[in-house]
Amino acid sequence: MKIGIFTDAHYSSQKVTCGNRYNSRSLKKIGEACRFFAQEKCDLVVCLGDLTDTEDSHEKEAENLREIAKLLRETPVKTVCLMGNHDAFAFEEEEFYSILGGCRPEDLTENGCTLLFLDACYYKSGQHYAPGGTDWTDTFYPHTQALKEKLAGAAGDIYIFLHQNLDPTVREDHRLYNAQEINGLLQADGRVRAVYQGHFHPGSSTVSGGIRYRTFPAMCENESAYFIEEI
Template sequence: MNRATTTRIGRRAFLANGALVLAAGLDPASCAGRLAAGAPKKGVRVGLVTDLHYADKPAAGTRYYRETLDKLAEAAERFKKDEPAFVVELGDLIDAADAVETELKYLKRVDKEFAALAKDRHYVLGNHCVDTLTKSEFLDAVGQKAAHGSFDRGGVHFVVLDACFRGDGKPYGRKNSKWNDANVPADQLDWLKEDLKGTDKPVVVFAHQRLDVANDYGVKNAADVRKVLEGSKKVRAVFQGHSHKNDYKDIGGVHYCTLVAMIEGSGAENNGYSVLDVGPDGAITVTGFRGQKNYDWKGAH
C-alpha cells in the first residue's frame, strides 16, 4: 500500500544506516579493492548518477522524491574517496512540476548538492528536466552552455547527446511533449558524424533516453544514431538512463549500459550510482554501488 506522505530521513542517520546495509550487501573494502584493481594507469575516472527526480513532494508509488538528497549525499562521500575527474548526471535530475517557479526551486535545491561533487560536471537533459522548464532555463540555472556537445579528458573523447525533441523536431518544454516520443534531430546527427570524424581517441557517449531499444523508452530514431556510432569505429560505450533499471546490450561492437535510477525505493539500500574508469585503449570498468551492477570491457586490440 502506498503511503500518502514520506518522512525525511536525517542525513547523518541515513548514511549511518546505509553503512550497515552496505556492509551486509556491498562490502566497502571489496568495492575499494575493485576500484584500485580496475583503475587504468592512464585514462580517466568519472562519477555517474542518473534519474534522481528530486522534488519537494510526498512519495508516489516507488518514487521517494525527497530522499534523493540523502542518496546523493552518500554518492558524494564515495566520490570524495575515489576522486573522479568529472561527474555526469544522465538526465531527470528533477521531477516535473506544474509551475516554472516550483521546478526552478527543485532544480536549485538539488543542483546545490550535485554541483558540490566536482567543479567539472556535465548535465544530460532528461524529459522531466524540460517538462515545464525550457532547455535554456534549465541550462542557464546549472551553468551549462549547450544541451549537446563533446570534450576530451584523459585521452578519451566524451559526447553528450540530447534526445529531448518531439518527432516534429520541436524541443521539449512547457508541457508540449510526451515522455515516449524522443528523437535526435537531423542537425544533431550531422554534428555527431563530424564530431566523431574529428577525434582519434576512444569515445564514450552519454544519453538519457535509450539508444538500444525500440520500445517506449527508446529514442525513435535510435537505429540512425547507432549507425553513426558504429560507423565511426571509435565508440566504445553508451551510458544511459530513463528506464530506471540495470540493463546491458552489445550492438555492433558498442556497449549500451543502462544505469539504475537513484529515485526508486526508500532507504539507502535502494540507492544506485557508479564509478567509471576508461583507459586510453578503450578498456572500461564500471564499479556499481548499491543497486548498480558492475561491468568490465576490454580495450581495443
C-alpha cells in the first residue's frame, strides 16, 4: 500500500510568520503534492495536521480551508486529514470536516495492515482543544483504554498516525503529556511498525522499542515536503 503524506502546510494569507513559515505559498504546494500522489498512484493520502493557520477573521480562515478543499476534491485518491493544534484552535471539528467535505480519519484495515489515527488535540485535563485556544504545549491523548482495545482487535502490522509527537527524541514541549504511557502500549503490542507524526517542523526519524518514529518536515518551511511511505 502506497501512502502519500504531507504535514504542517499552515496555509493562510500571510507571506511569512515565525521567520520561516511561508504560509501563503502552501496552497500551491498542496496542489503540487496532490498531483504527485495521484501520478505515483498512491492508495491513500494523509495530511498529518496544521493544514491551516490563523487569520484576523474566522470568515477568512474558512475561505482558506475551502480553497484547500477544492484541491483535495480534485485529487482522485482517498484523502484523510488529521486536525493539528492550529486547525483545532481555529475550527470546531464539525465545521472543519464539513468544509473539507469528508477527509475525517477513520481507522482502516487494508492489505492485512491496520492504520490507526489518533487525535491528541486534548489538554491534559481531558478537554478537547477549541477555537480561541493557544496552549499547544499542553497535548494529551485521553483514550488509552480504547487504544488498548483497538490494538488487541487489530489485524496484522499496525501503523499509527497523529499530529503531535510520540517520538521520545523530539523536544518535550512537542510531545504528548502521556507519551511514555502510549509508547508503552504500542511497544508492548509488538506489531506496531511505525508512528507517523507532524508538528515538530524540522522533522525527525528515530527507532525506539522496535518502532520507527517518523516526523515529517513541515510543508510551510520547505520545498517538495511531500513523501510516500510504502507499507
